[in-house]
Amino acid sequence: MSIRKCAENNTAFRRLNDVYRNREKELLIFRENGGKVVGEIGCDVPDELVIAAGMLPVRIYADRESSLEEADKYLELSFDPVIKAQFEKLVNGSYNDLIDFLAVSNSTDVIIRTYLYLREIKRIEPDKLLPPVEFIDWLFTRKPMYKTQNEKTVKRFWETLEEWSGRKITQEDFIAAAEICNKDRAALRRISELRRAHKPRITGSEALVIIGSAFFMHRSEHAELVSQLADDAKSWPEAEGVRLFLTGSAQESAELYTLIEKSGAVVVGEDHDWGDRFSSRDCNLSYPPLQSIVDCYMLRDFSSKKALVSERVKTLDEAVDASGARGVIFYINAYEEAASWDYPSEKKSLESRGILTKAFVKMSYPVSANVGLEDKIREFTKALGGV
Amino acid sequence: MNERKNAANEPPRARKSLKATAVVSSYQKEWFTGLRARVEAGEDFAYLNADVPMEILRAMDIPFVVNQWWAAICSAKRMAPKYYGLLKEAGYRDDLCSYCATALAESLDPDDKLSGPWGGLPNPTIAITRLTCDCQSKIFELFAANHGAELYVMENTVPRSTPSKWWELAPDRWEDLYDKDRLDSAVEDLRELIAFLETKTGKKFDMKKFIEVMELVNEQEYWYKKTRDLIAETRPAPVTVVDTINAVMPAQWQRGTRWAADHAGSLYEEIKALADEGRFAVPNEKHRLMWLGRGIWHDLAFYQRFEEKYGAVFVWSMYLAMGADAYIRNNVQSDPLRALASRYIGMEDFLHMPPWNSEWFLSEARRNHIDGVVYMVPENCMQAVEGSYFIKKIMEDAGIPVLIFKADPVDAREWNRETMTGLVEDFIETRIIMGGNK
Ligand code: SF4
Numbered sequence: 001m002s003i004r005k006c007a008e009n010n011t012a013f014r015r016l017n018d019v020y021r022n023r024e025k026e027l028l029i030f031r032e033n034g035g036k037v038v039g040e041i042g043c044d045v046p047d048e049l050v051i052a053a054g055m056l057p058v059r060i061y062a063d064r065e066s067s068l069e070e071a072d073k074y075l076e077l078s079f080d081p082v083i084k085a086q087f088e089k090l091v092n093g094s095y096n097d098l099i100d101f102l103a104v105s106n107s108t109d110v111i112i113r114t115y116l117y118l119r120e121i122k123r124i125e126p127d128k129l130l131p132p133v134e135f136i137d138w139l140f141t142r143k144p145m146y147k148t149q150n151e152k153t154v155k156r157f158w159e160t161l162e163e164w165s166g167r168k169i170t171q172e173d174f175i176a177a178a179e180i181c182n183k184d185r186a187a188l189r190r191i192s193e194l195r196r197a198h199k200p201r202i203t204g205s206e207a208l209v210i211i212g213s214a215f216f217m218h219r220s221e222h223a224e225l226v227s228q229l230a231d232d233a234k235s236w237p238e239a240e241g242v243r244l245f246l247t248g249s250a251q252e253s254a255e256l257y258t259l260i261e262k263s264g265a266v267v268v269g270e271d272h273d274w275g276d277r278f279s280s281r282d283c284n285l286s287y288p289p290l291q292s293i294v295d296c297y298m299l300r301d302f303s304s305k306k307a308l309v310s311e312r313v314k315t316l317d318e319a320v321d322a323s324g325a326r327g328v329i330f331y332i333n334a335y336e337e338a339a340s341w342d343y344p345s346e347k348k349s350l351e352s353r354g355i356l357t358k359a360f361v362k363m364s365y366p367v368s369a370n371v372g373l374e375d376k377i378r379e380f381t382k383a384l385g386g387v
Numbered sequence: 388m389n390e391r392k393n394a395a396n397e398p399p400r401a402r403k404s405l406k407a408t409a410v411v412s413s414y415q416k417e418w419f420t421g422l423r424a425r426v427e428a429g430e431d432f433a434y435l436n437a438d439v440p441m442e443i444l445r446a447m448d449i450p451f452v453v454n455q456w457w458a459a460i461c462s463a464k465r466m467a468p469k470y471y472g473l474l475k476e477a478g479y480r481d482d483l484c485s486y487c488a489t490a491l492a493e494s495l496d497p498d499d500k501l502s503g504p505w506g507g508l509p510n511p512t513i514a515i516t517r518l519t520c521d522c523q524s525k526i527f528e529l530f531a532a533n534h535g536a537e538l539y540v541m542e543n544t545v546p547r548s549t550p551s552k553w554w555e556l557a558p559d560r561w562e563d564l565y566d567k568d569r570l571d572s573a574v575e576d577l578r579e580l581i582a583f584l585e586t587k588t589g590k591k592f593d594m595k596k597f598i599e600v601m602e603l604v605n606e607q608e609y610w611y612k613k614t615r616d617l618i619a620e621t622r623p624a625p626v627t628v629v630d631t632i633n634a635v636m637p638a639q640w641q642r643g644t645r646w647a648a649d650h651a652g653s654l655y656e657e658i659k660a661l662a663d664e665g666r667f668a669v670p671n672e673k674h675r676l677m678w679l680g681r682g683i684w685h686d687l688a689f690y691q692r693f694e695e696k697y698g699a700v701f702v703w704s705m706y707l708a709m710g711a712d713a714y715i716r717n718n719v720q721s722d723p724l725r726a727l728a729s730r731y732i733g734m735e736d737f738l739h740m741p742p743w744n745s746e747w748f749l750s751e752a753r754r755n756h757i758d759g760v761v762y763m764v765p766e767n768c769m770q771a772v773e774g775s776y777f778i779k780k781i782m783e784d785a786g787i788p789v790l791i792f793k794a795d796p797v798d799a800r801e802w803n804r805e806t807m808t809g810l811v812e813d814f815i816e817t818r819i820i821m822g823g824n825k
Contacts, residue, residue: 344478
């Protein structure tokens with residue numbers, strides 16, 4: 001039986017896959033039961049705090065089918081297509097009955113602009129029904145003084161959540177929520193180990209479903225399911241194919257992974273925010289809460305958006321080594337420029353150690369809009385000895 | 388717009404009529420020669436992004452060059468096609484961040500000392516930038532590595548509160564402009580920068596000297612304010628943006644020196660004399676235009692193309708107006724570092740963030756009796772993505788038409804002068820002359 005078949009027959013995976021494909025299902029139930037939902041843009045919103053406030057954190061995601069009428073009106077050409085599609089849904093009212101509040105982290109320039117524009121739309125066009133918005137302005141440079149400032153930023157978010165939820169968030173609330181998130185991350189890291197194992201038991205496209213479903217359901221249930229799945233998958237068959245690592249734009253769906261895997265490769269790791277990076281660091285509960293959150297989000301693996309070239313080279317080298325990949329695919333959407341500055345140095349470093357790279361830049365969204373991509377990926381896989 | 392430029396097809400050079408422009412251009416060369424000599428004698432030399440608080444380096448007498456000024460020089464010398472070619476050869480994309488990556492590209496040129504502008508950029512020992520966009524620190528790190536310089540980066544924060552009319556608060560009530568913690572953290576950043584520079588260069592930061600620098604900046608910007616006001620109220624205008632950009636932008640990077648303050652004073656006196664004598668830049672001035680965005684460094688003559696045919700004159704650009712409104716900080720003595728913090732953290736907000744930029748642009752358009760706005764939005768710079776929808780809306784709601792077009796300030800490869808001229812001509816004819824917008 002193939003890994004795909006095993007997954008399809010697995011109860012835990014089926015539930016995760018259902019949430020991944022029906023991303024509004026859980027939040028609608030949560031709201032029907034009187035719960036409040038916090039939409040998130042950017043990967044650096046501390047979910048622990050949202051959960052501690054008794055609310056459900058969900059990621060805002062792009063809808064590949066929708067028109068971009070509103071986004072085209074407000075946004076300049078240089079907004080990347082995924083953010084554009086997310087913005088569209090926020091402004092055209094698609095989220096009106098789905099989320100109560102919006103938290104935005106400054107995870108990349110384009111998201112900062114998105115926040116500024118939403119704030120301005122709220123001010124000058126109040127008939128647009130946008131939810132209350134909070135901006136989380138991290139300082140990602142790793143200096144002690146910025147840690148202190150980040151603690152103040154997190155404290156403000158903490159207070160906003162108390163206001164939104166109408167309840168105090170106690171230290172115990174935080175610890176309970178952080179324990180859930182840590183448990184979830186630990187379970188996800190077990191999945192990641194199964195992918196990276198000498199004989200991978202989970203493919204990238206399944207992993208993406210397992211990770212991404214966390215963004216749309218109760219984290220405690222997610223942790224349980226992933227843990228169960230990690231146990232079950234140990235006995236799944238070995239995934240065959242050339243081991244590849246993926247870096248670059250976040251993949252909100254498994255479309256690209258499916259394409260890569262069709263070419264005879266297996267994606268054994270990635271460092272984008274809908275993949276392994278999500279679970280790379282826990283909240284250290286021996287620290288006071290604010291310090292614990294700052295430590296977790298400020299010191300995670302460097303993202304390509306908020307790091308120096310040298311930091312990215314080191315982070316990517318380490319991640320690729322840990323995955324045992326023989327090749328790396330750089331996949332960068334149009335107008336998502338920052339990673340392009342890293343690429344030549346990353347390529348040089350990887351290739352000096354015998355790891356081949358292939359860059360796809362200025363990519364259209366969705367993945368299927370890129371004519372000839374499948375053939376190029378197949379060529380690369382073949383060059384690495386795939387079939 | 389795919390016409391590639393070659394030497395024979397270069398656009399004509401802009402007409403520059405002011406003495407102050409000629410003075411600044413010869414001063415720059417002289418200053419640059421002196422700077423080179425200092426570097427060759429072994430002094431530390433810093434390369435800074437434009438939003439770095441250079442007043443600190445000025446007070447410490449550390450020679451420096453500003454990235455955007457140098458990019459403008461390289462562009463005016465028409466080096467861009469060669470430089471972006473070098474980027475491509477080295478495996479980088481040649482269509483990204485052209486404004487900020489020019490010096491990085493130049494650092495790849497093995498012939499820089501022979502064929503670079505003004506004998507090429509001397510090797511910096513320090514490279515400082517702020518994290519005002521995702522790419523800046525990467526570009527600076529690569530640049531620093533190519534020169535063997537030490538990299539220093541400063542953080543950036545986003546305002547939560549946006550009090551209206553920042554330009555009225557900035558000179559005296561700068562404390563009220565920002566969230567308190569933002570200012571606190573910027574002051575800490577300045578202290579760290581000073582500590583870094585002291586360690587790196589062995590020079591001492593002297594508060595008295597720093598206050599002198601801050602006062603000189605105030606003096607210089609005071610003259611820009613008077614100049615801006617004079618041009619705003621004089622019709623026809625005594626000068627155009629070609630004069631003011633060329634006189635102000637290079638001198639702004641010399642701010643905090645006696646020379647720059649005096650130069651700003653002489654610029655005002657010269658323009659005042661023109662106005663008093665009734666000597667106007669374009670005597671048949673009929674329509675006053677505002678230029679939004681960075682200057683088109685590779686084709687400054689473009690601004691003058693609409694004068695004869697339509698009497699349409701570009702009278703406003705941010706270069707003079709930012710000097711007038713964004714830099715002055717009175718009462719420096721009360722807390723000199725905080726006063727500087729309140730200057731440098733605001734630059735990004737004032738220029739690139741609605742509603743601060745949109746409201747200011749409208750106020751300036753009204754003050755300057757603007758009939759139409761030509762707004763250049765680069766495609767490859769996220770920092771310069773600044774809410775064009777909101778800017779256009781506030782202007783057009785006030786009856787001032789706006790033309791938005793896509794172009795690059797330093798990279799001439801995709802610039803087609805005729806197409807762009809046609810766009811602006813059409814705008815003047817249909818939106819300003821026939822539009823009845825005012
Ligand atoms: S995004 Fe803009 S400001 Fe940032 S490095 Fe690129 S050109 Fe410069």
